[in-house]
Amino acid sequence: DFPSGYTGYHNFQETVTELNQTVTDHPNLVRLSSVGKSYQGRDLWMLKLSDNPAVDENEPEVLFTCNMHAREHLTVEMCLRIIKQYTDGYATNPTIKNLVDSREIWIIPMVNPDGVEYDIATGSFRSWRKNRQPNSTAVGTDPNRNWGYQWGCCGGSSSSGSSETYRGPSAFSAPEVARIRDFVNTRVVGGVQQIKTHIDWHTYSELILWPYGYTYNDTAPGLDATQASAFSTLGRRMASLNGYTPQQSSDLYITDGTINDWLWGVHKIWSYTFEMYPRSSSPGFYPRDTVIATETQRNDSAVELFLSYSDCVPRIIGRTC
Numbered sequence: 001d002f003p004s005g006y007t008g009y010h011n012f013q014e015t016v017t018e019l020n021q022t023v024t025d026h027p028n029l030v031r032l033s034s035v036g037k038s039y040q041g042r043d044l045w046m047l048k049l050s051d052n053p054a055v056d057e058n059e060p061e062v063l064f065t066c067n068m069h070a071r072e073h074l075t076v077e078m079c080l081r082i083i084k085q086y087t088d089g090y091a092t093n094p095t096i097k098n099l100v101d102s103r104e105i106w107i108i109p110m111v112n113p114d115g116v117e118y119d120i121a122t123g124s125f126r127s128w129r130k131n132r133q134p135n136s137t138a139v140g141t142d143p144n145r146n147w148g149y150q151w152g153c154c155g156g157s158s159s160s161g162s163s164e165t166y167r168g169p170s171a172f173s174a175p176e177v178a179r180i181r182d183f184v185n186t187r188v189v190g191g192v193q194q195i196k197t198h199i200d201w202h203t204y205s206e207l208i209l210w211p212y213g214y215t216y217n218d219t220a221p222g223l224d225a226t227q228a229s230a231f232s233t234l235g236r237r238m239a240s241l242n243g244y245t246p247q248q249s250s251d252l253y254i255t256d257g258t259i260n261d262w263l264w265g266v267h268k269i270w271s272y273t274f275e276m277y278p279r280s281s282s283p284g285f286y287p288r289d290t291v292i293a294t295e296t297q298r299n300d301s302a303v304e305l306f307l308s309y310s311d312c313v314p315r316i317i318g319r320t321c
């Protein structure tokens, strides 16, 4: 489990307990489901947050994914903060009520439960990143290099099984990635992808990133100048609210096979990565639990703005959808 000084973080079981408690407290706002199993058989839990949650209503859908990388434990707390904010706040905050009533919000707080449990199993952190799927030479596929858009195209991942950015033997070879792919694919209804926006939460560096990651070019097939302008305008506006640095993903470094590139490249979902606190390697991936409240609430207004534009991101540059 988490060592002393870190007990405020949620392990897999504590996350499940928290999700079940949310269902108990707010049965009219949430529905809990699993999108499937991790490599070691843990459920990949997903909470749906909306009015009439048992009904697929014609409302813009939003996806939040957290903890794709095991050691990035603060991101679980970020997904749980969003859940708490938009359930507990529903009855008293009209802005929150309007957003919950007019969107359907899907939240996956722990994409990589096997990696999380491995990272904390000994009571001392192991700095584990990947999933726990064996490969020919070692253990672990990087879930953020395993997506099937420009997979392995561009030197933004590794073919070596021991690498921290191992892309897997094929796209979608990681069960955790394949299960989220399957879910997203089910949201194409009548030929139209119902999910309009997405944030993938990571740590650290305090950045807001948008596609593409596989190329340095600001525009590329499937991403034109207008779309790039919408991505950067919303990204910059959100960064003005949380103090992170906004930039195209590849301005950080080239990555291929990421969730952001697949969600945009294949589904035209306005997909961002938020790299949370801290800014640098001290304390890096392991800030003590005393920072959780501050560093999750720091994103409240950015998340609210994001949800408000989730019906039509190009509206932020004066366009209609």
Ligand SMILES: CC(C)C[C@H](NS(N)(=O)=O)C(=O)O
Pocket (backbone or CB within 6 Å): 069, 072, 144, 202, 203, 204, 209, 213, 249, 252, 253, 255, 258, 273, 275
């Ligand atoms: C989203 C990309 C561009 C950055 C991310 N950094 S992290 N969270 O793994 O340190 C990653 O390498 O997957």
Ligand SMILES: [Ca+2]
Pocket (backbone or CB within 6 Å): 050, 051, 052, 053, 057, 059, 100, 101, 102, 103, 104
């Ligand atoms: Ca609804």
Ligand SMILES: [Ca+2]
Pocket (backbone or CB within 6 Å): 056, 057, 058, 059, 061, 104, 194
């Ligand atoms: Ca819907």
Ligand SMILES: [Zn+2]
Pocket (backbone or CB within 6 Å): 068, 069, 072, 202, 203
């Ligand atoms: Zn990460």
